[in-house]
Amino acid sequence: MTSSTSAVEKSEWLIHIPDLPDAKERRAAVFPQHIQRMKSDPQDFWVFGGETTLFRSTMTIISDQYEGATLKDRASPGQPPQITGSAMLVFASRRDDVVARLKDDPLVKERVWDLENAQIYPFFRPRRSAI
Template structure:
């Protein structure tokens, strides 16, 4: 019985996952409009420890005064498996409002070794 319990807890171990989610085509204006609803959710997930880091993907680097050309999002999540990640992300407004193309997301095992922010 102890070995069954050990196997269950090993299977349910939280691990890091790199998640890259493209935006659906033609959603830039809606993404910007919906962002105020999306951002607080990710702040909460970060505070819970579910999100290690997250940020937008762009089609190119821009100057601060330019409109940001979003094309998706990248994040490191702490979860047990892909199924659980998909379930949790499906509750986000970007999925519900068809901003993120969750069907074409890359969800892959990941391990942070070092991290340094760009100043």
């Protein structure tokens, strides 16, 4: 296999994608579709930490996943978080692959995430478990 036809090695990508203004109600309505879409991704796309178990029969993921909401201010007990966007860690060959996956997400299609203002960075963790 020549270098021009060899597979591109995958690496980690750190993503911050803000929500569009007034996305709160849409986020709540679309979030189950987002989770369902994640279940159809390649098993190694989303980076998980700690103990990870994927039950293929029910498509249930139990793990410490490197994905979550970004907040306007720190979370307070008993108060709903003020979500401003999402941050996540994914595993892909190219930035274009990450953008293509984000474009296909219900949170982009239903105008929750602001894809135009997403920040996507190559990311390196010196200590990590095998992916």
